[in-house]
Amino acid sequence: MNFDYNKLLETAGGDEELVGELIDIFMEEYPNYIASIEKAIQENQPQQLHEAAHTLKGSLSSMGANTALDQVIALETMGINKDLQQANIALEQLKHSMEELIQDIKTHERASVK
Amino acid sequence: MRVLVVEDDKLSQKLIVSILEKNSIEVEAMGSAKAAMDFLKNGELVDVIISDVMMPHIDGFMFTRLLNTDKRLNKIPVILCTALNDKASLVKGIEVGIAGYVIKPVKEAILIPKVKKAAENSPGAVLVVDDEELMRGIIVAFLKRDLYKVMTAKSGNDAIEIIKNNKVAMVISDIAMPEMDGFKLLSYIKEINMSIPVILISGRNEYSRDEIVATGADDFIAKPFHNTEISDKVRAHYK
Numbered sequence: 325m326n327f328d329y330n331k332l333l334e335t336a337g338g339d340e341e342l343v344g345e346l347i348d349i350f351m352e353e354y355p356n357y358i359a360s361i362e363k364a365i366q367e368n369q370p371q372q373l374h375e376a377a378h379t380l381k382g383s384l385s386s387m388g389a390n391t392a393l394d395q396v397i398a399l400e401t402m403g404i405n406k407d408l409q410q411a412n413i414a415l416e417q418l419k420h421s422m423e424e425l426i427q428d429i430k431t432h433e434r435a436s437v438k
Numbered sequence: 439m440r441v442l443v444v445e446d447d448k449l450s451q452k453l454i455v456s457i458l459e460k461n462s463i464e465v466e467a468m469g470s471a472k473a474a475m476d477f478l479k480n481g482e483l484v485d486v487i488i489s490d491v492m493m494p495h496i497d498g499f500m501f502t503r504l505l506n507t508d509k510r511l512n513k514i515p516v517i518l519c520t521a522l523n524d525k526a527s528l529v530k531g532i533e534v535g536i537a538g539y540v541i542k543p544v545k546e547a548i549l550i551p552k553v554k555k556a557a558e559n560s561p562g563a564v565l566v567v568d569d570e571e572l573m574r575g576i577i578v579a580f581l582k583r584d585l586y587k588v589m590t591a592k593s594g595n596d597a598i599e600i601i602k603n604n605k606v607a608m609v610i611s612d613i614a615m616p617e618m619d620g621f622k623l624l625s626y627i628k629e630i631n632m633s634i635p636v637i638l639i640s641g642r643n644e645y646s647r648d649e650i651v652a653t654g655a656d657d658f659i660a661k662p663f664h665n666t667e668i669s670d671k672v673r674a675h676y677k
Binding site for chain 2: 350378379386
């Protein structure tokens with residue numbers, strides 16, 4: 325699943341307004357997180373990859389975005405193991421899942437506005 | 439209660455801050471351990487710190503160690519929060535002496551009891567009791583410069599109310615006050631809680647040190663006093 329609104333609502337203690345604010349923060353922040361991951365891979369910096377992936381992991385687990393979460397955990401593990409050979413492939417997969425996630429969030433937002 | 443939240447991920451930070459504010463807790467939020475250290479070193483007082491483990495540059499463990507090296511800051515309880523699959527973190531956290539642990543995403547029902555429990559171990563206040571506003575102000579200024587949490591009372595009765603309802607680690611009281619004098623207040627305090635140290639203050643030549651200590655006071659300061667005298671005696675008795 326890409327976006328689990330109910331999971332996020334549960335995380336926010338049933339506060340719909342807070343969910344809206346959390347989504348706004350996520351939409352604003354995720355491009356920076358992806359950019360940090362990409363930069364760490366390009367510069368072959370495993371520690372930076374570990375940290376950047378970990379930060380995004382926190383957000384994705386709150387969103388209930390399990391597909392993207394698995395991919396970011398894979399990237400985090402590559403950083404920890406200092407083995408970035410597969411990192412570019414994993415990053416492409418992550419970007420793809422993130423696009424789907426963003427689409428899901430937007431679809432959900434449109435549906436809830438109606 | 440005032441809590442410092444240290445979390446680099448803005449979404450997680452927002453979530454924790456919302457939970458705390460909903461429970462009427464005053465919150466300060468920082469995006470890095472560096473910013474948090476600067477904030478605390480600047481003399482800001484907090485009862486509990488909630489910190490993320492995984493942060494760039496200074497992580498939650500290193501941050502806890504930095505706090506531990508500071509004589510004042512090492513008394514503030516730290517709750518670390520981390521993602522579910524960081525199993526090794528718990529062991530490492532216990533090693534650096536944290537007060538508690540929460541798993542992300544943070545849940546209100548889990549966080550709030552832990553914060554309240556941790557706050558029981560937060561540093562207590564130094565209560566300054568004097569009917570003279572100027573004298574209270576001078577002592578408070580010295581204590582604040584030394585970064586203690588300070589409370590004030592202008593009478594013995596006010597002081598007793600404060601001690602009953604707040605976490606007071608020690609009391610500095612003038613002796614000569616209308617209604618309830620310092621000696622009477624001292625005996626009331628020792629009745630409530632024997633372990634709260636009490637320092638009495640009087641004018642020079644009014645009482646001898648021996649006379650004062652015989653009443654059960656933990657220490658004595660004569661006016662006019664030097665600021666280092668307040669600092670030294672409070673440091674000696676503050677627990």
